Amino acid sequence: MVLGKRLQDLRESVGMTYAQAADALDVTHATIRRMEKAEVGLKIPYVEKLLTTYGVTSPQEVEGFLSLAREANKPGWWHRFRDVLPEWFSAYVSLESEANLIRSYQPHYVPGLLQTREYARAVLRAGMPHASQEDIERGVDLRMQRQTLLTRDEAPMLWVVMDETVFRRPIGEPRVMRDQVTRLMEATELPNVRLQVIPFTAGPHPAMYGPFHIFRFPVPELPDIAYTESLVGAAYIDQRDDVSQFLEALDRMCAQAAPAQTTEALLGGIRKEI
Numbered sequence: 325m326v327l328g329k330r331l332q333d334l335r336e337s338v339g340m341t342y343a344q345a346a347d348a349l350d351v352t353h354a355t356i357r358r359m360e361k362a363e364v365g366l367k368i369p370y371v372e373k374l375l376t377t378y379g380v381t382s383p384q385e386v387e388g389f390l391s392l393a394r395e396a397n398k399p400g401w402w403h404r405f406r407d408v409l410p411e412w413f414s415a416y417v418s419l420e421s422e423a424n425l426i427r428s429y430q431p432h433y434v435p436g437l438l439q440t441r442e443y444a445r446a447v448l449r450a451g452m453p454h455a456s457q458e459d460i461e462r463g464v465d466l467r468m469q470r471q472t473l474l475t476r477d478e479a480p481m482l483w484v485v486m487d488e489t490v491f492r493r494p495i496g497e498p499r500v501m502r503d504q505v506t507r508l509m510e511a512t513e514l515p516n517v518r519l520q521v522i523p524f525t526a527g528p529h530p531a532m533y534g535p536f537h538i539f540r541f542p543v544p545e546l547p548d549i550a551y552t553e554s555l556v557g558a559a560y561i562d563q564r565d566d567v568s569q570f571l572e573a574l575d576r577m578c579a580q581a582a583p584a585q586t587t588e589a590l591l592g593g594i595r596k597e598i
Contacts, residue, residue, distance in 0.1 A: 325362040326545045326546060327362075327389070327392055327393055327396055328362040328366075329360070330389075331374060332360040334378040334379075334380065335378060338379055340377075340378070342354075345377065348373060349374070365397050366397060368390055368393060371389065371393050400417070400418055400421065401469070402414065402421075402470075405462060407462065408459050408462040408463050412553075412557045412558045415558075416537075416551060416558065417470060419539045419549060420480075420539070423539040423541055425480060425483070425538075426480050426481070426482050426483070426538070426540075427483045427484075427537070427538040427540075427574055428482075428483070428484045428536070428538070429484075429487075429535055429574060429577060430486045430487070430490060431490070431534065432487075432489065432490065432493070432535065433495060434490060437470060437473075437482060438482075438508060438511050438517075438519075439471075440503050440504050440507050441468060442496060442503065443500055443504040443507075446496035447495060448467075474517065475514075479516050480516065481517075482516060483517075484518070484519050484520070486519070486520070486522070487521075487522050488521060488523050488524050491594045491598075505591050505594055509588050509592065512587050512591075519587045520581035520583070520587060521587060521590055521591075522577060522580055522582075523581075523582060526580045529576065529580050530572075530573035530576050531573045531574070531577060535552070536552045537550070538551075538570055538574065547562045547564060548564075549561065550562075550567045
């Protein structure tokens with residue numbers, strides 16, 4: 325995405341249209357657009373030709389760009405789970421891995437980054453009733469692997485707002501729910517994890533239509549990206565005005581939710597009830 329944005333900036337800096345850039349490669353203008361939007365891999369010969377077309381002649385600068393393009397084309401660690409990873413969710417895992425701030429609203433279940441293995445298994449089984457047990461276990465393994473980013477060096481900040489419904493809808497046996505709440509209590513002790521719960525008594529809030537996530541990145545070329553999903557796909561939203569509406573809704577919900585400092589005690593009370 326960063327390299328695509330840089331290619332776009334170079335093209336615009338010399339005043340070239342999509343069609344003019346496409347002529348240099350003998351491709352359609354849609355190919356240039358998709359390269360800039362990171363919708364396709366960056367073919368090294370194409371990138372090299374575009375750099376020349378845009379007036380980038382320094383061998384060091386060209387090789388530096390091409391080196392980054394080769395690195396960007398390498399499959400991520402999640403590629404080995406491609407048999408159980410829908411293409412539309414692969415981009416989510418990629419964004420999650422590169423973000424330095426992940427904000428999330430969850431009205432239905434604990435976010436994947438904080439699920440226990442048994443809770444994840446129950447959630448995946450409910451969501452994919454026709455999947456084989458092998459595929460379910462592969463999905464659980466993928467989810468557990470994703471969680472390692474919370475304890476890596478330079479781990480992202482994870483700030484989650486959950487609806488009280490998450491804890492009132494039983495998932496698995498009571499033991500599974502108790503263990504899951506314990507896992508959340510442990511997560512609140514991590515310096516990069518902030519959890520808040522919106523109680524029923526808080527009344528309506530701006531995002532009662534469904535869950536969403538917001539990613540922020542440590543590089544200036546990338547805008548904040550909001551993510552929503554459905555049963556058959558997902559939407560990735562990066563227009564500033566649209567993303568700002570998600571951010572405003574989340575800020576309002578954070579104000580309605582119980583303060584993060586009280587979350588561990590609140591979860592302790594829920595665990596006793598379960």
